[in-house]
Amino acid sequence: MHELVAAYHAHSALLNEIGINALLALSVWVTLACGQLSLGNMGFMAIAAYASVLLVTRGHWPFFGAALTGAAMAAAAGLLLGWPVLRLRGVFLAIATIGFGEIVRIFAINLPFTGGAEGIAGIPQLVTTAIIYSSLALIAFLLWRLTRSRAGRAFAAIAQDEVAASGLGINPAAYKLAAFAIGAFIAGYAGALAAFSSFFISPSDYSFGRAVDVLAFAVAGGIGSVAGPIAGAALLTLLPEWLRFLQNYRDVVNGAILLLVIIFLPQGVWSIVRRRSAR
Numbered sequence: 640m641h642e643l644v645a646a647y648h649a650h651s652a653l654l655n656e657i658g659i660n661a662l663l664a665l666s667v668w669v670t671l672a673c674g675q676l677s678l679g680n681m682g683f684m685a686i687a688a689y690a691s692v693l694l695v696t697r698g699h700w701p702f703f704g705a706a707l708t709g710a711a712m713a714a715a716a717g718l719l720l721g722w723p724v725l726r727l728r729g730v731f732l733a734i735a736t737i738g739f740g741e742i743v744r745i746f747a748i749n750l751p752f753t754g755g756a757e758g759i760a761g762i763p764q765l766v767t768t769a770i771i772y773s774s775l776a777l778i779a780f781l782l783w784r785l786t787r788s789r790a791g792r793a794f795a796a797i798a799q800d801e802v803a804a805s806g807l808g809i810n811p812a813a814y815k816l817a818a819f820a821i822g823a824f825i826a827g828y829a830g831a832l833a834a835f836s837s838f839f840i841s842p843s844d845y846s847f848g849r850a851v852d853v854l855a856f857a858v859a860g861g862i863g864s865v866a867g868p869i870a871g872a873a874l875l876t877l878l879p880e881w882l883r884f885l886q887n888y889r890d891v892v893n894g895a896i897l898l899l900v901i902i903f904l905p906q907g908v909w910s911i912v913r914r915r916s917a918r
Contacts, residue, residue, distance in 0.1 A: 651768055653876070653877075653880065654768050654771075655766075655768055655771055655836050656876055657872060657873050657876045657877070658768070658771035658772050658774075658775050658832075659771060659829050659832055659833045659836070660853070660856055660872040660873075660875075660876050661775055661856075661868065661869040661872040661873065662771075662774070662775055662778065662825055662826075662828065662829035662832070663680060663684070663825075663826060663829050663853045663856065663872070664853060664856035664857045664860065664868035664869065664871060664872040665778060665779065665782060665825055665857075665865070665868050665869070666680050666683075666822045666823070666824075666825035666826035666829065666853075667680055667822065667853055667854055667856070667857045667868070668782075668822075668857045668862055668865070668867070668868045669782065669818050669821045669822040669825065670818050670819060670822045671798075671857060671862045672786075672791075672794045672795070672798060672818065672862065673794040673797050673798055673814060673815050673818035674794075674797050674798030674799075674801065674815075675725065675732060675815055675818065675819070676729065676730075676732055676733045677732065677733070677736045677819065677822065678733050678736045678737045678740065678847075678850045678851070678854060679720065679735075679736030679737065679739040679740045679850070680740070680822065680823070680826040680850060680853060681740045681743075681744070681826075681845040681846065681847070681849050681850045681853075682716070682736075682739050682740035682741075682742070682743035682744070682845065683713035683714075683716060683717060683822075683823040683824075683826040683827045683830070684713070684826045684827060684829060684830030684833070684845055685740075685743050685744060685747055685830060685842070685844075685845040686709065686712055686713045686716055686743060686827060686830075687706070687709030687710050687712060687713040687826075687827030687828065687830040687831050688709065688827075688830035688831055688833065688834040688840050688844075688845075689709075689747060689753050689759070689834075689840070690705070690708065690709035690712050691705040691706050691708070691709035691830075691831040691834060691835070692705075692759055692762055692834050692835075692840065693752065694708060694709070695763070695765070695835075696759075696762070696763075702765040702766070702835060705831070706828060706831035706832070706835075707828070709827055709828075709830070709831045710824045710825075710827035710828040710831060711824070711827075712827065713823045713824060713826060713827025713828075713830070714820045714821075714823045714824035714827065716823060717819045717820045717822065717823025717824070718816065718819070718820050718823075720736070720739050720819070720823075721815070721816045721819035721820065722816065724736065724739075725812065725815045725816060725819065737847060737850070740845065740847065740850060741847065743845070744842045744845050744846065745842075747842040747845070748842045753842075754841070756841070756842060757841065758839060758840050758841025758842065758843075758844075759839070759840055759841075760838065760839045761838065761839075762834055762835060762837070762838050762839060762840065763835065764835060764836060764838060765835040766832050766835040766836040767836075770832070771832055771836070774828070774832065775869070778825060778828075779865050779866075779869065782865045783865045786864075786865065790814065790817070793809045793814050794814060794818060796809055797809065797811045797814055797815065830845075852875070855871070855875060855897060856868055856871040856872040856875055856876075857871060858871070858901065858907065859871040859874065859875055859897055859900050859901065859907060859908060860872065860874070860907045860908055860909050861904075861906050861907020861908065861909040861910050862907065863906055863907065863909070863910065864909060866909050867907045867908075867909035867910075870907070870908055870909045871907060871908065871909075874908060875897065878896065
């Protein structure tokens with residue numbers, strides 16, 4: 640028992656990181672499920688992180704009230720962003736959402752109440768591993784239920800062929816906007832959890848490189864099911880830890896493994912589990 644407790648304390652930060660990365664991967668998965676490639680989730684994450692931290696440290700709000708308010712602000716930002724940019728498709732949508740994320744990060748660097756480039760330190764650790772994984776379980780269950788609802792079928796139809804979906808009476812604009820808002824809410828909530836589990840946040844936490852990492856979680860795991868992004872986040876978060884012995888070559892091997900997964904497992908690593916279950 641003491642060994643298990645010691646192992647948990649030694650790896651609690653890594654466990655928390657896996658859970659938060661899984662939530663971020665799910666936030667990307669929602670928009671991908673509707674056929675939209677959005678890379679602005681770091682912007683939504685930053686909005687909720689800073690808002691929740693300021694509400695708790697300066698407004699003395701309870702954590703969950705602040706976290707949900709920050710996530711709601713991120714969802715509102717998603718609606719405001721989604722209305723004009725969802726007319727774009729493919730790489731043009733990706734570029735527009737990248738620009739949004741960078742705008743949010745630049746604002747965080749220059750606004751005085753965000754701590755500028757130095758960020759905000761001394762954040763109370765109000766988030767535990769249990770809170771992160773219970774939140775992940777609840778959100779994953781709700782998204783799984785969504786895939787089996789009328790809205791989930793509409794998402795799939797829009798992703799396959801938007802014109803054909805319109806012919807079936809589906810309103811693509813409304814569903815894509817809903818997917819954008821849901822993804823923004825999840826990314827924002829993940830940002831609040833991350834802020835209160837790390838003691839410190841800064842604009843560098845929400846860079847474009849981080850957005851690419853989150854997209855890799857979803858793609859490597861597989862976007863065919865809710866479990867895929869979670870599996871991808873766990874794999875790609877643990878991979879650098881497993882490759883520590885390679886030292887300077889760790890990033891090269893990490894990238895090579897990711898490339899091999901995309902080439903030989905285009906449906907993601909979770910497809911292996913699905914094939915075995917089918918057999």
